[in-house]
Amino acid sequence: MKKISLLFILITSLWSCNSDDGNSSNEEAMYFPPIGSSTWETKTIASLGWNETQVQPLLDYLELKNTKGFIILHNGKIVMENYFNGHSATDTWYWASAGKTLTATVTGIAEQEGYLNINNKVSDYLGTGWTSAPIAKENLITNKHLLTMSSGLNDALGDDVSPANLQYVADAGTRWAYHNVYVKLQDVVAASTGQTWTNYFNTKLRDRIGMTGFWFQSGENRVYRSNTRSMARFGLLALNLGNWNGNQIIDNSYFRNSTSTSQNLNLAYGYMWWLNGKSSYRLPQTQFQFNGTLIPNAPNDMYCALGKDDQKIYVVPSKKLVIIRMGDAADGTNFALSDFDNELWQKINAVIN
Known part of the structure; x- marks a missing residue:
């Protein structure tokens, strides 16, 4: 009986040491920088076993391509933080369409608080x-169609979202087109919550x-x-599927x-997040379907927020990255994706692999 008890204790101890509950000694906990503080913990490239000889080529490329701010987080901690072309850590820059993901996120918050339903x-x-x-066609358009760029409204008429400029082309859900009409979701949030968009977002x-x-x-x-x-910070929230340090935002x-395929028209599009690793994709301003993955050099599980003139948030769960x-256009002006994405990932891979 004594031998059996000792054996049970030994097995239990070994199981406790090796169980993967997220708190085991060999797994680093996700780091979240404090609210209201400029403190942000760092880790070194050497500690990750990355290729330090490829860091300078990456920085040279970023500077050459009109970058202003560049950050790599691993498990929440800063590994690289660099500023170029007169930009600094305190300077601000526009997100452009990378900020569409902010609208998608806040729409979801309003839904979870019971103010709206995306299927309405x-x-x-x-x-x-x-x-x-026509009213019958307008009433086909749900909040989810705005989230997924499948409203069926004419995307060739510019950014004006006045009623006269939001014209029917196809039934909602039957045509994918990158369209500024998504901003009406901000009005939906404001109307349903009784708050201004800015106040609710903040x-x-x-x-x-x-x-x-x-x-x-x-x-x-x-x-x-x-x-x-x-x-x-927003990218870190996205890496953690909407959770911030134990608080499900x-x-x-x-x-x-x-961050999953949201419709069958553009497999590489979620709720305003772009998705890598799909078998095909579509791009703004065209109805052509391209075969292959969005950014071939990037990990297949990556999802990203992409904005005009190469504003980028890349999130890679498999690598905790x-x-x-941020910056000016790397090359010519573009709406979201550009050749720069694939070239940049070639340089990043040289460092992290």
Whole structure:
């Protein structure tokens, strides 16, 4: 009996030492920088076993390609943080369409708080006549269609989202087109919560993860502007599927849906997140389907926020990485994806692999 008891204790001890509960000694806990503090823990490239000889070529490339701010986080800690071309850690820059993911996230927060349902039609919140489409066609458009760029409205008429400029082309859900109409979701959130978009965003997302920054009006768009670390904070939230240091800011299942194929028209698109590793993809301003993955040199499980002139948030769960790039266009002006993405990942891979 004594031998059996000792054997049981030994087995239990070994199981406890080797169990993978996220707290084992050989697994580093995810780090979250404190709210309201400039403190952010770092780790070295050497400690990760990365190739230090390839760091300078990466930095040279970033500077050559008009980068202003660049950050790599591993497990939440800063591994690289570099600024170029007169930019600094405290300077702000615009997110452009990378900020679409902020709108998608706050829409999900409003849904989890019971203010809206993404499967309801937009006219439930904004009233009819928010487009110039026939009422029967307008009433086909749900909040989810705006999240997934499948409203069926004409994307060739520019950024104006006045009713006269939101014209019917196809039934909602039958055509994927990158369209500025997504900004109407901000109006849906404001109408359903009874708050201004900015106030709801600040209290429910920005302030809860320690971001700074502000929305400004650019034509028909509200565009977000912040320092590079604030963008990295949002990327860290995305890496953790909407959880910030144990606090579930946005519903986990909603965030998983955000970063999964959301419709069968563009496999590489979620709720305003771009998805790598799919068998095909579509790009803004075209109805052509491209075969292959979005960014071949990047990991297949990566999801990313992509903005005009190469604003980037890359999130790679398998490698516990968040990578941020802010700046002017690397080459020519572009709407989201560019050749720069694939070239940049070639340089990043030389460092991290």
